[in-house]
Structures are given as C-alpha cells and as structure tokens.
Amino acid sequence: MRVIAHVAVSVFKESVRDKVLYNLVVFAVLLMSASYLIGELTAGQDVKIIKDLGLASISVFGLLIAVFIGIGLVWKEVEKRSIYTLLSKPMRRQDFLLGKYFGLVLTLVINIAVMTAAYYAVLAYMQVISPPNLRASWPAPATDPALLKAIGLIMLELMLVTAIALLFSTFSSPFLSAMLTTAVWVIGHFNQDLRDYGATIPSPLAASIARGIYYVIPNFSAFDVKLQVVHAQAVPLGYIGFTTAYGLTYIALVLVTAVIVFSKRDFK
Amino acid sequence: MKVHPAAWAALVVLLAAVIGLQMIQAAQPPLATPEGVSPNLLYVRSPQALRRATLSFQAIMADVYWIRAVQHYGGTKLSDDPNKQYDVLYPLLDLTTSLDPYFDVVYKFGSVFLAEPYPAGAGRPDQAIALLQKGLRTRPDRWELAQGIGFVYYWWLADYQNAAMWFNRAADMPAAPDWLRPLAAVTLAQGGNRASSRVLWTELARNADADWLRDQASFRLKQLDALDGIDFIQRIVDEYRARIGAPPASWNDMMRAGLLRGVPFDPTGVPFRLDPGTAKVTLDPSSTLNPLPSGGHPL
Numbered sequence: 407m408r409v410i411a412h413v414a415v416s417v418f419k420e421s422v423r424d425k426v427l428y429n430l431v432v433f434a435v436l437l438m439s440a441s442y443l444i445g446e447l448t449a450g451q452d453v454k455i456i457k458d459l460g461l462a463s464i465s466v467f468g469l470l471i472a473v474f475i476g477i478g479l480v481w482k483e484v485e486k487r488s489i490y491t492l493l494s495k496p497m498r499r500q501d502f503l504l505g506k507y508f509g510l511v512l513t514l515v516i517n518i519a520v521m522t523a524a525y526y527a528v529l530a531y532m533q534v535i536s537p538p539n540l541r542a543s544w545p546a547p548a549t550d551p552a553l554l555k556a557i558g559l560i561m562l563e564l565m566l567v568t569a570i571a572l573l574f575s576t577f578s579s580p581f582l583s584a585m586l587t588t589a590v591w592v593i594g595h596f597n598q599d600l601r602d603y604g605a606t607i608p609s610p611l612a613a614s615i616a617r618g619i620y621y622v623i624p625n626f627s628a629f630d631v632k633l634q635v636v637h638a639q640a641v642p643l644g645y646i647g648f649t650t651a652y653g654l655t656y657i658a659l660v661l662v663t664a665v666i667v668f669s670k671r672d673f674k
Numbered sequence: 675m676k677v678h679p680a681a682w683a684a685l686v687v688l689l690a691a692v693i694g695l696q697m698i699q700a701a702q703p704p705l706a707t708p709e710g711v712s713p714n715l716l717y718v719r720s721p722q723a724l725r726r727a728t729l730s731f732q733a734i735m736a737d738v739y740w741i742r743a744v745q746h747y748g749g750t751k752l753s754d755d756p757n758k759q760y761d762v763l764y765p766l767l768d769l770t771t772s773l774d775p776y777f778d779v780v781y782k783f784g785s786v787f788l789a790e791p792y793p794a795g796a797g798r799p800d801q802a803i804a805l806l807q808k809g810l811r812t813r814p815d816r817w818e819l820a821q822g823i824g825f826v827y828y829w830w831l832a833d834y835q836n837a838a839m840w841f842n843r844a845a846d847m848p849a850a851p852d853w854l855r856p857l858a859a860v861t862l863a864q865g866g867n868r869a870s871s872r873v874l875w876t877e878l879a880r881n882a883d884a885d886w887l888r889d890q891a892s893f894r895l896k897q898l899d900a901l902d903g904i905d906f907i908q909r910i911v912d913e914y915r916a917r918i919g920a921p922p923a924s925w926n927d928m929m930r931a932g933l934l935r936g937v938p939f940d941p942t943g944v945p946f947r948l949d950p951g952t953a954k955v956t957l958d959p960s961s962t963l964n965p966l967p968s969g970g971h972p973l
Contacts, residue, residue, distance in 0.1 A: 444741075451737075451740070451777075451779045454777075454779075455737045455740075455741075458734045458736075458737050459732040459734060459737070461733070461734075462731050462733070462734035465730065465731070467730075471801075511742065543881075592729065594727065595729040595730060599726070626730065627730065629730075630730035632730070632733050633732060633733045633774060634775065636733060637776040
C-alpha cells in the first residue's frame, strides 16, 4: 500500500511540475468571461447556459488530462529507461501500475474539486445578481447541490477513462493509446445504438454480436446526467449507486487486465 | 538563451502588421453571395445525427444552437437587406430542442420569433405551433406550451375555435392559472376581443423571464391602449361632427367646442393625428407604436 501511495504522490508532483494545473486558470477565466458574455449573446437562460458550460468544461478538461497524461504514464518510464531502475527496487509491478493510476486519479480529483469550487462561486454570483422574478423562473437555484451528482459521475467516468488509457499505455505507443482510448470513449457513447441494432437488421447473428458488444464495451452514456441535473429532473440515488457500482467494477476489470498485460511484458 | 532584441522587434512589427491587415480586410465590402444561395449555412440538419455526434455534450451544444438561433433572428431582424431570410430559424430551433428537449425557453421564445409576421419575424405561425407541439410531446404537463399554441391561434391566425380548445387544454394541466378557463370560454363565445387580448399580453408581460419578451408584451399593451384611445377620441370627434354639422379641422376646434381639454396623446407621448378631410383619428406616422394591429388580429 505504501509503495502505491509513494508512486501516486510522485505522479501527482510530476503533473504539477508539468503545469497540468494551469488548466484551472483557463477554466476559471472561461467561466467568468462566459458569465458576462452569455447575457449579451442569448435571450434569457444565462444560468442554464453557465451550468451547461461549467459541466461540459469540467468533463472536457478532465478528459484531456485523463487521456493525454494517462497514455504516457507507463510509456514515459519505458522511454526514459527509468522503468529498469524502478523495477529493480523492491516493488511489485502491480504496485507500480496502481500507483501510477491512483496518482493520476489524485490529480483529477484535485482538479475537479477546484473546478467545482470555481463553478459554484460563479453560480453563486449569478444567483446574487439575478432579480427575484428571474430566480423564480428557474427550475432550481443556481447553486443547486444536485449538480454534484453530475460532477460525481463525471469523476467516475474520468477514472474509467484513466484506467483504459493506462491499460493501452502498458503495451502501445502514446499515439496509438490516445487513439484507442478516444475510440473506446466514443464507442462507449454509442452503446445504446448497439443495443437497439437488432431491431434494424435482419440477421440474428449480427444482432447477437452487436448485443454482445453492447454488454462488453463500457457504457459511458450511463455516466451522463448533465442534462437532467441542469433541468432539475430527478436523478434517483439508486441510479447513481448502481452506475457507481458499474463504474467501479469496470475500473477494477480494466486495472486487473492492465496488471496482467504489464506483468507479462518483458523489459530485459 | 538570451533572445536577440531584433526578434522582439520583429514580433511587435509582425503583430502590428497582422492586426493592420485584418483591419484593412474588415473595411472591404464582403464578397457577393451567388444568386439563389442563402448566406445562412447549417452544416448539420439532421437532429438524430447531431444528437449522436455530440456524444455527452448535448446540453452545451443545445446552448450553442440556441445562441445561433437568437443571433440569426436578431441579425436578420436588424438587417437592411430587402431580401432577408429567416430560412434557418426553424431548423436551428428544431436542432436545439432535439439536443435538449427540456429547454423550455426555446419553445417559448422560438415560437414568438417564428410567429411574428415578416419582416419582423419569420411569419410562420404554422412552424411556431409545430415547435410548441414538439415541446408538449416532451413535457405534456406544461400549460405554458399549450397556452402558447392557443396564443398563436388566437393572435396570429385568428382561429378562435382552435385557440379556445388549446386554452382549455392548458387550463386542464397542473398548476395552470385561473384566468385560462374564462379566457377559453370568452374566446369560444365571442371570438377575439380587445379585453381578451389584454389579458393574454398582461400575463405574458407578468410571467416573461426575459426583458425583450416583457418589452414586446408592454409594446403590445401600449398598442391596445392606443386603440382604446383612438376609439374614445373618435367618439368625441363624431359627437362634434353631429353637433356642428362639419368635421373638426384640428384639435383646436374640439377644444374651443369644449369637447377636449388639450391635444390628446398616444401612450408614447406623441399626439394623435386628426385627418381634417375624413375626421378619422389615427396614430401620428412618427409614433413608435406604428403599425397598429389590424385585419386578422382579434381587436
């Protein structure tokens, strides 16, 4: 456990050195300028648009971090040949890999926590400056705590993306890993279509294959409740609990696969 | 490594050159669009394709399309082009509501943009109704959407049978206000009248969650006030004519006869106009309330 924690902290420190946290400044500037400009560009619904923009930005910034740092986690050590030194120490390969994973997750958690704080600060400002009759027309207050449900599921989605990026980084180049991770993320959003594919094609075999893929490919659309929380639609805790269980199970599956692949890799 | 001062100078000169060239280019007249080609481009027209392409960013894309719709409507409305077109307005609103079916304001404002007669709007009340009906399919319990359909039938189409039906449907929905049922009954019994119109615009002004919609409703209410004022003064002018046997040549004649205390003004403070030939009271051409609703409007 201590080894995993050490590796995780060093990954986090490295991300700070690589100026990954600069994205927080971009996020803050984006939200603050948007809160001013949106009112000039649109007719009403400023708060709804700020909410959408904040959630989408948290998701996009997190995704960029997860993919582009995740794909280099193992590859960088191999490229710099520091992997030989690391593995010669009393450290199991799985500890190294899990440390890398949790280090990036820690970076993501801190990023998202700061982005969430900035997001709520901008929303609180919008709440204060909006006249009472406008506030009365909102389906929920600007600082609706239900937004945290969407942010929580975004975090879970990013943890899964990180695990997938790490898996690919254990056996392929960063470019290929980025392509494959992005491809899985995109396909994961089309999962519902795969399920319904059987209704549109005559071949039962093709329909069965599509259904099989539907069950195997990660269902990323399940983590997306942004639309619902912004419109104050109910997102039952049961749904969040089930999706969390699904996400954590899938992450475990991907990490175990990554450990197996990494264990079999020959670094001699 | 130290940067050569010439490099900094080159950077400044090149930046100034880029900005200068862009300013010159911006001052040039835009290239002419080939005849028959609309300058309003919409790359994706299929809501289904767009829904899939936006992955988990449908809400933010809906916002982008909504802003595009508002800009398209506002830009076209303000354009001096005699052939201006609102040709992508409905597709933009359709795409927005397909990406985010709960985006209430798009149905509400979009139907106003579509129903308003050309050139102030698209002049397509049919599309306004289609948009609101699309909203009702997603939110069958939103009385505002059903009332909006009734409003389009009432105000823009003067179809009181359908207007009353939709007001009744709205009244049956949860949290519907009390004034909807009597409005439906009056509309069905008497067709359109100024009192009902006033109720509709007053409620719109009270519940509007955007300044421009409130302004629009206030403008319509002022027009209704102006129509009331014209009717009132016309009766006095007719009385003068009956008493004197000739139409008044000016407001002064009316004042001398003791029928008016001063020059009558419309709600914007511009004097009403009296035609000495026909003795008809109208708005002054300089009044911002022109043109007053007439013809198909329920007045």
